[in-house]
Amino acid sequence: SSGINAEYGVQQLEAISNIAVIKPFAIQVKCNPYSPKTDLLQFCLSRDILLIAMFPLDGLDSKGSLLKEEIVVNIASKHKVSCAQVLLCWALQRQTLPVVQTLNIDEIKQNIMQDGLCLSEGEMEKIHQLCKSNGDTHGLVKLTS
Secondary structure (H helix, E strand, O other), X not given: OEEEEOOOOHXXXXXXXXXXXXXXXXXXXXXXXXXXXXXXXXXXXXXXXXXXXXXXXXXXXXXXXXXXXXXXXXXXXXXXXXXXXXXXXXXHHOOOEEEOOOOOHHHHHHHHOOOOOOOOHHHHHHHHOOOOOOOOOOOOOOOOO
């Protein structure tokens, strides 16, 4: 198995999967509620490819605007957790692997302390509605247990 680190879409990943001797086991892409990559995630889940979600808190270039979104702030307040924990939970519940970049030890500890946090389907949908990506207009990926 092999991993892919690129902003490939479904067509490119499918082409690679069809000709590769060693099938990809993971793809690493920028993925967060502003750009949830729903079609790519559905494809990955159907092919047992792990989607590694880079910049799940919205990345370095946007000054953390996802962390200030009213929807995220309200959900965090309701659950008595940080906005970062809400966003990481959203990513995990979508079966992606979020990768957060920080050197702050307190942020690292907080990010891994989910304490049983589980977002409702309604909360997941509210967060998904933050999508700003033109090519990602589909709803939530419906996951099966």
